[in-house]
Amino acid sequence: MDAVTERESMIVCRDVHKWFGDFHVLRGISLTVEKGEVVVICGPSGSGKSTFIRTINRLEEHQRGEILVDGVELTNDLRNIETVRRDIGMVFQQFNLFPHLTVLQNVTLAPVWVLKMRRTEADGIAMQLLERVGIPEQAHKFPGQLSGGQQQRVVIARALAMSPKIMLFDEPTSALDPEMIKEVLDVMRELAHSGMTMIVVTHEMGFAREVADRIIFFDEGQLVEENTPEAFFHNPQHERTKLFLSQILTS
């Protein structure tokens, strides 16, 4: 890879390894994500896809290889980690909203305390974002009073409030009732069209086919296949990919 493209790449991972005890969960992942690209990661459970995206904002520490986010290498240097985390928004399977704060406070917490934004300004931005994800009327409720789909949209607004350059989605719809999945995917689709760089771990193949620029298949801690949606669904190269697709598409 030549120096020019590397500088423009949003995320560069080279030969990333990680172990949980004796279990070798990531076995040499190399991946480059360009600015504005939407990458969907799929694969059977336990294949390391969640662990992998969590290494990108250092919720998990990788033990070998290197990860660069917007040119900053992730090392044990706390300042680097904090800079990188500020630029990366993350959406969790289990939402992880702060239950003791209202929706609006959830969204404004980091802008006020990390970016030192004035509260009135932060409130304004937060309301715009809640408007964008379609739930401005819930601003003064607590997370526990919202449905799962609404909570997940608040999580997206909370992440966007830091004006991130990258958004990571760790199975954002897996904990949702079927009728709420669409409202979250709609927000994600809109976000993708706005030019956000996104990495999405999901089983929603319809979403992947429609929105992804690239689809990546993980199995047993390895990046098995990487392709455009068209090629991935119609002409999978590897046996394991074919098996996975046949299982997930027939069900």
Added chain:
Amino acid sequence: MGALPPPTERIPVLRWLKQNLFSSGFNALLTLAAAALIGVVLYGLARWAITEARWEVIPANLKLLLVGTYPVDQVWRVWSILAMIGLLLGFSAGRRNGLIQRIAFVVAGAAVALAILPFPFGTRAWLLGYAEAVGVGFVAGRLIPAHRWIRRLEIGVWVLSFPITLIVLGGVGGPLPVVEGRNQWGFVLNLLGAAIGIGLSLPIGVLLALGRRSRLPAIRWVCTAYIELIRGVPLISLLFMASIMLQLLLPDSFRPDLVVRAMLTITAFSAAYMAENVRGGLQSIPKGQYEAAYAVGLNGFLTTLLVILPQALRAVIPAIVGQFIALFKDTTLFAYIAILEILSISRSVLGNLEWRGTIFELYVFIGVVFWVLCFAMSAVSRRIERSLGVGER
């Protein structure tokens, strides 16, 4: 037609009695036996309270019990401190909802409840005036518009109320002459011990709990050792150590006042228990909360301060209030290290020939005073517990 109200279920008294007290022959027998026993005890108690008890011992020694040897012409200082805190409490309650409002309500309620007891007229007037101070503060808090510097002023006065209390009670000369015999102030010492203990042991306990979970081994070991050491020793022996051993170990010039030592001891004791309560709360916070906080860019300190601690403390409010109640009652142990708090003063009252044999009257009175205040605290705690359901996952 709109929604119907839920049906109200009313159980007739007789059916309730049959279901709960006379469901079988044996149960009926137990009910009658228990009723007879309760009746006998209550009758004896009532007969004693009405015909034999010499309740006049209470009003005659009330001043002594409550403020000990505090000079009569200076007692206004004690009341002004209480009034100041009442005003502050009311003011803060007026400015926000939730916890503080409940506390203010219960405190004012407790003052009114105490005013119903047969205190001398002056005391009852003060108590009602106290409830009124809370009310005045509340109205002021409601009416004065929100402003950043008013908020700062409010917090500042709260923080300053500690040193102000100590200065006003102890005296500095001039209009506030120094009051001698600080170890003989009766119930004032119980209240002061509880206030200082509560005010200091919670923050210290939080720090100890965080320290015990620290990633740095040195901090973790020191905090763990402190907590386990203190929790393994009865409070009374710590108090003896503070009163006698320090006297032997430290040079005269370097020895803090006995009352100060006692209060620091009870604070140190309570902090260790507080730390364990808080640690329980910290452990109840799911890992996802840390991850979410880190993911939005908060550092470790802000994560703890803004995300973890508020939830952890809310989760263990009942345990914390329980510790406050225990601490308040434990202040009576000061009696054993030559501090004349309310319990030891009651003993010296018994030493007076005129009041010989009034031990039950005195202890009932002290029991009622403690019960009213402790019940107020637990009422606050229970209300918080109930309201915790709102906005929770």
